[in-house]
Structures are given as C-alpha cells and as structure tokens.
Amino acid sequence: MILKEERFSVITYMHRRSDAANGDVERRMPERGPAMENKDSIVTVFEEWVRDIRSELAIAKGRTDEERQEYNETLNRAILGYEEDRSKLLALIHDIVAKRRLSDLPIGSSYGSLPEAIFAEIIGLNVLELILKNKEGLEEIQVVGRQIFEVRNGTAVPSVHMLPSVRDLERIQQNLVLFNQDTLNPRKKWAEVVLRDGSRVTMTAAGFTSEPTLTIRLYTVKKFELAALAAPGLATMNEAMKGLILCLIRSYFNMVVIGPTNSGKTNFIKAMIAEMEDHERIITIESRFELHLRRDFPQKNIVEYEIDEEDPRHAGMQAFKLALRQSPKRICHAEIRDHDANLYVRACTRGHEGSITSVHVNELEDVPDAITDMCMLDGRGMDPIRLTKRITEYVTQVGFEMAVVKGKRKIVRIGEFSYEKGQVCVNDLAIYDDSTDSWKFPGNCRIAHRKKSTKMTEPGIRC
Structure with a gap:
C-alpha cells in the first residue's frame, strides 16, 4: 500500500505494479484530512498527475518506430485540433485514469470529469x-x-x-x-x-x-463563392455587385483588396478565385499557408508557395523567380510586404493579368503610393513618380475596400485606378450606402477598360 505522504511518480508506480504480480495498487487523491482541506495541496497533487501522465503520453513506451511515428502524428494532430485524434487522446487518458483509479477533480474545476480536466491541461x-x-x-x-x-x-x-x-x-x-x-x-x-x-x-x-x-x-466561412457572399445571411454584397465583380474577374483586371484585420479580405479573395476557370494556372505566394487553395479547390490548377524570408533559398524572391517559370496565368499574393513589392510589380507588368493581392492601407487612393514606398526600400535608383504611374495603371487596376458594418462584413467600395495629371485618381464603380443598406453605382469603367471588359466578358455580364 502506498503511504499517503509518499510523492507519487509514474515510474515508481509502474515498478510497483510490475513487482506485485497480483497487486492491485490504487492511486487516489489522498483522503481529505485536515492537511488536504487546503486547496493548494489538492491542486499540487492534480498537477503531479498531469505531469506524470504527460510524460507517459510523450514517451510512447513499447512502440515500434513506425508505431511511434504514427503516435507522434496523432499527438500533433490533436494539438492542432483534429477532432478524431483529440478523441483518441481523450480515450487514452480515460484508460490511464481508470487503471490508476484516480477519481477526484481539483476544487473549482469547470470540467465534468477528471480525464477531461487532465486532457485540457495536456492537449487542450x-x-x-x-x-x-x-x-x-x-x-x-x-x-x-x-x-x-x-x-x-x-x-x-x-x-x-x-x-x-x-x-x-x-x-x-x-x-x-x-x-x-x-x-x-x-x-x-x-x-x-x-x-x-x-x-x-x-x-x-x-x-x-x-x-x-x-x-x-x-x-x-465554409463555402467560398460569390453567391454565398451575396446571400442574405452574409450580405457582403448583393446580386448587382456580384455581377460587377464577375465582370472584373473575367476581364483579367489586376486587383487589390484593402480593409482592416478581420474584415473578410481572405474569404473574399477565395470567393473570387472560386469563379476563375479551373484550367487557369494560379500561383500563390504566402509567408504561411493561409489561403489553402489546394485544399478548398482540389480541381483547380494551383501551385502554392510558402516562403521563409530568413532563408535566401526559400525567400520571396526565389519563389517569384520559380513562379514566373511555371507558366502562371494569375498570381495570388496574400499580402504585399516591403521585401516582395518589386517582384509583384514586375509580375503584374509582364503579362500575368488577373492577379490579385492585398495591402494594409486606409483608403484605395493610398494603395499605389504605399506600394511605391515599399519598392523604393530596396535601394535601387528608381523614379518614384514614374513608378507610381506604372503601379497605378498595371498593378492596381481595380481596388476593393472592405469593412465591418453593424456586425457584417461588407465590400464598401469598388474603385478603378487611373493616373491623371501626376495624381492617383480612383473612379468609384460601386459604393455602399449605410443609410439604405444597399450599393450605388455612380460610374463606369474608363474607355480602355470598358473595351477590355466588353471583349473578355461573357454575354449577360456587364461592367
């Protein structure tokens, strides 16, 4: 029988079980005498159990190399939130707790059982x-x-x-x-x-x-398509907006999306990609896989790059060089940052029409200047005025501004960029009216863009 004052250890416990062929040693929370009425003492015992069970789970003792690799993968997937693997780990903890006959929950626990409390500490x-x-x-x-x-x-x-x-x-x-x-x-x-x-x-x-x-x-958002964003439940756009956006996508304008954090930029970009032809090669470049286009659109011709700026062999510059050799129709860059601005500008001006990216700025009018500033940081001698004009006309042809309005994500503005008299201009194609919860369409595309959209757009879809 284990003495009450003895410190519990999984290794000692296993030795005792191994030495006692017929032993049925129980390990319960110590009886609640005066010393154990102290909450801190009870919590300390619980923490000991957690540490020991964590060690036992991590060791994966007695497994072959293949079984150990599979087991570690289960741990990894459980931490990452895979429900099936989390259930396996919770069941395993249930077994361990039952074999040791552990019973008492720590005082003040929010969980219904001891295995759930231990799971929350180790995996949850x-x-x-x-x-x-x-x-x-x-x-x-x-x-x-x-x-x-x-x-x-x-x-x-x-x-x-x-x-x-x-x-x-x-x-x-x-x-x-x-x-x-x-x-x-x-x-x-x-x-x-x-x-x-x-x-x-x-x-x-x-x-x-x-x-x-x-x-x-x-x-x-589980369903990535413009129709879902136009439905009353989400109301990110309406049917008229959906028609306009389809026109812009199929006309191969280079597009940019802006908006604050958590305003729906990623979901909107994915919804636009869902409307692109499956056979078109799309290349994405991200610092961390966030778009997961191959997962959500397995039928599409997509190549995904995950870059590491601390490793020159796998940095954004190398990814862009390889991407341009893989015959992309469109390039989807999750977000333009300082080090890759020049590369994205180069890609958009070399025939990869229909590309899309996002930028952190306050208004659409700020986008070309912001990208110009990032391009100038690489130290090469460039004329900023000429560069801004080039970005305005070839990289940021159409911009989308997003915001959260009364708890719903909205496309609050669609604008067409132009460079006139040395200034960046934005011609509003659509504006959200908060007072009527609807969109107005104050302008049309410029003549050059209208010709392009007329040529590229299917019948029935008009800009």
Whole structure:
C-alpha cells in the first residue's frame, strides 16, 4: 500500500505494479484530512498527475518506430485540433485514469470529469475549450494575461471565462508549439501556429509584450463563392455587385483588396478565385499557408508557395523567380510586404493579368503610393513618380475596400485606378450606402477598360 505522504511518480508506480504480480495498487487523491482541506495541496497533487501522465503520453513506451511515428502524428494532430485524434487522446487518458483509479477533480474545476480536466491541461486549451464548444458566430479568441475576449460578428466582448493564472496561458502556448517545429523561449518570444482548418494562432511571451498574449483567428466561412457572399445571411454584397465583380474577374483586371484585420479580405479573395476557370494556372505566394487553395479547390490548377524570408533559398524572391517559370496565368499574393513589392510589380507588368493581392492601407487612393514606398526600400535608383504611374495603371487596376458594418462584413467600395495629371485618381464603380443598406453605382469603367471588359466578358455580364 502506498503511504499517503509518499510523492507519487509514474515510474515508481509502474515498478510497483510490475513487482506485485497480483497487486492491485490504487492511486487516489489522498483522503481529505485536515492537511488536504487546503486547496493548494489538492491542486499540487492534480498537477503531479498531469505531469506524470504527460510524460507517459510523450514517451510512447513499447512502440515500434513506425508505431511511434504514427503516435507522434496523432499527438500533433490533436494539438492542432483534429477532432478524431483529440478523441483518441481523450480515450487514452480515460484508460490511464481508470487503471490508476484516480477519481477526484481539483476544487473549482469547470470540467465534468477528471480525464477531461487532465486532457485540457495536456492537449487542450484550458477554459478556451469551453469557448470553442460554442462556435456560433465565434470568429476570434483574444487572450492577454488571464483576460479573454471573444470576437463574434466582428465585435470583441469580454468573455465570461478567465484563465486561472498567467502560467496557464504560458502552458497553452508551449502545448501549441510543442509539435509544430517552433519555439517560444527567452531567445524567441513569439510564435505562430496554423490549425487544421486554416485558423491562425499568434503568440507572444512576456518581455516582448508586457504580458503573454494569444490570438486565435477562426475561419468561419465554409463555402467560398460569390453567391454565398451575396446571400442574405452574409450580405457582403448583393446580386448587382456580384455581377460587377464577375465582370472584373473575367476581364483579367489586376486587383487589390484593402480593409482592416478581420474584415473578410481572405474569404473574399477565395470567393473570387472560386469563379476563375479551373484550367487557369494560379500561383500563390504566402509567408504561411493561409489561403489553402489546394485544399478548398482540389480541381483547380494551383501551385502554392510558402516562403521563409530568413532563408535566401526559400525567400520571396526565389519563389517569384520559380513562379514566373511555371507558366502562371494569375498570381495570388496574400499580402504585399516591403521585401516582395518589386517582384509583384514586375509580375503584374509582364503579362500575368488577373492577379490579385492585398495591402494594409486606409483608403484605395493610398494603395499605389504605399506600394511605391515599399519598392523604393530596396535601394535601387528608381523614379518614384514614374513608378507610381506604372503601379497605378498595371498593378492596381481595380481596388476593393472592405469593412465591418453593424456586425457584417461588407465590400464598401469598388474603385478603378487611373493616373491623371501626376495624381492617383480612383473612379468609384460601386459604393455602399449605410443609410439604405444597399450599393450605388455612380460610374463606369474608363474607355480602355470598358473595351477590355466588353471583349473578355461573357454575354449577360456587364461592367
């Protein structure tokens, strides 16, 4: 019989079980005498169980190399949110708890059983698991220290849940990076993880930010097509807007999308790509796979690049060089940044019409100048005025501005760029009217663009 005051260890326990052929050693929470009425003591015992079971799960003792590799993959997928693998791990923890006859939950636990509480510590996300169970309208989870905010329908509100301690957030961070070939430590105080459904997790450690942070962005739109965005449920556009956008896509204008974070830029870009011909070769270039076009459009002719700017052999410049040799019809660049602006400009001016990207600016009028500024950073001697004119006419032919309006993501403006008398001009093709919740169409394409759209557009679709 194990003495109450003896410190429990999985290794010691296994030895005792092995030595006692007929032994049925039980390991329960110590009886609640006066010493165990202390909440901290009970929590300490629970933490010991968590550490020991975590070690047993990680060791994968007695498995062949192939079985160990498969098991580690299960752990990895469980951390990343694959429901089938999470169920396997939870069942395994149930078995371990039953064999050891562990029973008591720590005081104040929000979980229905001890295996669920242990799972949340080892594989899960603590109280974030409770938030993720209610995904209706959930778009983002933001954690700062212990405090949690839930973003639903574009609005962040304080959650009814709060992490027990900052240490719990740090443990969640380490769980998320453990099987994803990333680190979060005093030398590297940030990390990013992409979950199974394309959701993105961004983390920072104390010292880089005043408190540890965790942001989980969930992609909630499952059907990527313009018709879905025009339906009353989403109302990102209406039928007239859908017709205009189809015209612009099929006319092979080079397009740019702007808007604040979480305004729906990625989903809109994917909806436009869904309308492109399946046989057209599309090449995407991203710092992290976010669009997941091959996953969502397996029938399309798509090549996806994931670049690493810290490795010159796999940086954006190398990706663009290879991409241009792979006969792309369109290039989809998730977001123009300083180091790759010149390459994208070069691609759009060398025959790859119909390409699309996004830029972080406040208004459409700012887009050409912002891209010009990024191009000038590489130190080459270029005439900024001539470069801005070139970008306006060939790279940013049509722009889309997105915003969150009354909890719904809207395309609030579509504009056609032109360069007139040394100035960037935007001719509004469509503008959202908040007072009537509808779109107005104040202008038409310029003559040159109208000829292009008339030539390229199918009958029945007009700009």
